[in-house]
Amino acid sequence: MAKAQIIHNSSCLCCKKVEPEMVMVGPMVFCNSDFKSEFVDVGLYNGETGEVDSQCKEYKKWLKEYKEL
Numbered sequence: 618m619a620k621a622q623i624i625h626n627s628s629c630l631c632c633k634k635v636e637p638e639m640v641m642v643g644p645m646v647f648c649n650s651d652f653k654s655e656f657v658d659v660g661l662y663n664g665e666t667g668e669v670d671s672q673c674k675e676y677k678k679w680l681k682e683y684k685e686l
Contacts, residue, residue: 618663618666618669618670619642619643619670619671619676620642620667621640621642621652621656621667621668621669622640622641622667623638623639623640624638624639624640624641625637625638625639627639628646629646629648629651630645630646630679630682630683631647632648632651634648636649642669642679643669643671643680644680644683645679645680655675655679656669656675656676659675661675661676
């Protein structure tokens with residue numbers, strides 16, 4: 618499982634926006650709306666533990682995108 622946490626001053630891997638508070642999932646950074654649509658809305662984020670399933674295809678897709686930067 619990858620821990621999701623709030624960070625500042627980084628751009629979103631998905632849309633490149635920078636907001637005052639961003640969500641870091643493993644090594645990747647997302648804006649709040651992209652984090653919600655990519656992980657929360659599809660049930661991959663566990664709100665009780667603050668973790669995202671790092672074995673799911675969506676996480677692996679974004680990790681591959683991150684590694685290619």
